[in-house]
Amino acid sequence: MGKEEQALKVEEKLAKLGRGRDSESGKADGMNGDGPAPDAGALEAAKRTAFIEQGLRLLELAETGDKAAAEKAYKLAEELRSLFPDDPLAAALYGSSHSLMGRYASEGSTMFARAIEGIEIIEGAVRRDPENIVLRKIRAQHSYRLPEAFFHRTAAAISDFQYLAAQFRAGSKEIDSGEYQRILYQLGDCYLQLGMSADAREVWDELLALNPNSPYAEAARKQLHQHLPQELLSPPEMEDIDDLLDWAIALFRQGLKGSPAAAAAAKVCLEKVHQLRPEDPAVEAYYGSALALTGRYSSNSSDMFQNAVQGLALVNSALRDWPKSPEIRLLRGYLCFSLPEPLFHLTDRAVEDFEWVREWYLTTSRRKREKVLSRAEFLDLLFSLQTAYRRLGQNEKADALTLEIETERARPAEN
Known part of the structure; x- marks a missing residue:
């Protein structure tokens, strides 16, 4: 029961x-x-x-x-x-x-x-x-x-x-x-x-x-x-910026799952990439997200607020430059979703971004969507959207999403 x-x-x-x-x-x-x-x-x-x-x-x-x-x-x-x-x-x-x-x-x-x-x-x-x-x-x-x-x-x-x-x-x-x-x-x-x-x-x-x-x-x-050794807090010397970016994004994802060390390392690396590629909206969005993430792990409430506000400003700037990027939409959605609603009032923004990415995923070819979201990550998105609906008291929308989640779970794996 x-x-x-x-x-x-x-x-x-x-x-x-x-x-x-x-x-x-x-x-x-x-x-x-x-x-x-x-x-x-x-x-x-x-x-x-x-x-x-x-x-x-x-x-x-x-x-x-x-x-x-x-x-x-x-x-x-x-x-x-x-x-x-x-x-x-x-x-x-x-x-x-x-x-x-x-x-x-x-x-x-x-x-x-x-x-x-x-x-x-x-x-x-x-x-x-x-x-x-x-x-x-x-x-x-x-x-x-x-x-x-x-x-x-x-x-x-x-x-x-x-x-x-x-x-x-x-x-x-x-x-x-x-x-x-x-x-x-x-x-x-x-x-x-x-x-x-x-x-x-x-x-x-x-x-x-x-x-x-x-x-x-x-x-x-x-x-x-996810535990990382201390040496990862300093980025390695790399000739290829793309390699550094890929490594930084991997660290950022580990940080999202609960590793403060990975979050700190991701922020250092992405800051370096952003300095080298200041005009790249995706890099700017990842750097902003990593900056906000390090604030989440800070023991100082002032740092938490400052990093969150600065990070969100960077992600918003990136989205203005590339408004139809599902990757940047996803980054902003999860950033807004992670911030305390009574202090930031951004759950409605998270819903807007999650709904946009959901529609993009459902209307895009498999080849294109798999570059941004795996099937498991899409399910995570649906669960997050459902939670955001409930946070806003939109229980009818949350309940309606249950069937879509169950259907997606039962759908055979694509070959």
């Missing part, structure tokens, strides 16, 4: 509990047509459990970029908190959903304020019940999703993931094997964000041994293979 189906099932349970409560309150003699009325305390406990189950499922959906789920999670958390004002779990769910709604705020200051308020609410809840595994899960995921450059919560996420992993190893029934694998992946990812490569490798070695074919193991394996 999928997460959305599970959420609907719990919604039905909540509705039944609400009808039961109304019916019970209307019986003066404590009886109903089928026998004794339910115990009020048991009914409240059941309602609390159902609310929390639904809240957790909606929150998990919301963290994937589902705006409708985020709105439902926030509304449910508000009601849960009003019904159980002294419950730490109710407070933590409210804090996390309140913070998540900041993602869709029209002002950057609102996004920051909601995140900080969420941190304070969740910290207060954990202080009241520090051994509660569900509370630690909520705080771990909340800390994990916040950008480290602004909120510095990666260390807190590490602490919670370590605690949860220890509880699983101790035999806790509140964490299943699949969830443990996700915890190991996210713990290793947190280590990498803080430059603790040896710790990340140790944790991911355990993940790979546990289930080498899981999606989390595959994601960890890719990141492990």
Whole structure:
């Protein structure tokens, strides 16, 4: 059963509990047509459990970029908190959903304020019940999703993931094997964000041994293979500029997949190529994208903003010079898609570029399109477009894209 189906099932349970409560309150003699009325305390406990189950499922959906789920999670958390004002779990769910709604705020200051308020609410809840595994899960995921450059919560996420992993190893029934694998992946990812490569490798070695074919193991394996030695931070001496450009683009793509070292190396190389070919729009676009990418990995928020703004300006300049380039459109689309919406308001621009490239791909010969996008990369584009639609609350467009994605997946490989 999928997460959305599970959420609907719990919604039905909540509705039944609400009808039961109304019916019970209307019986003066404590009886109903089928026998004794339910115990009020048991009914409240059941309602609390159902609310929390639904809240957790909606929150998990919301963290994937589902705006409708985020709105439902926030509304449910508000009601849960009003019904159980002294419950730490109710407070933590409210804090996390309140913070998540900041993602869709029209002002950057609102996004920051909601995140900080969420941190304070969740910290207060954990202080009241520090051994509660569900509370630690909520705080771990909340800390994990916040950008480290602004909120510095990666260390807190590490602490919670370590605690949860220890509880699983101790035999806790509140964490299943699949969830443990996700915890190991996210713990290793947190280590990498803080430059603790040896710790990340140790944790991911355990993940790979546990289930080498899981999606989390595959994601960890890719990141492990992307580690670059320090000498790659300086470009090699090359006579052929095209060779340097190809090498720089390969580094840039590794940087997109999570390697700060590759991103830094790509920026150095592309800057050199741009100096040698200042009139080449494609080179300018790649250099701008690489500049913005290095900002993403910066621990300094000023550098992050400055690099993003300068990089986007370069890509926009390149696109003005070559407006029908699918490669430059793709670069700008992914750059806009990667920037926080409340601060930059560029998701609609990403949608515009993704839709343009999608139309170009579907109406272009196989020979031409394969020079820009492989079939797997086109699928990634469709998934990104779907996520962008949901980020903007355009759920009907996102749902309509599902059929196209499934059709593309099922299409036989071209020979």
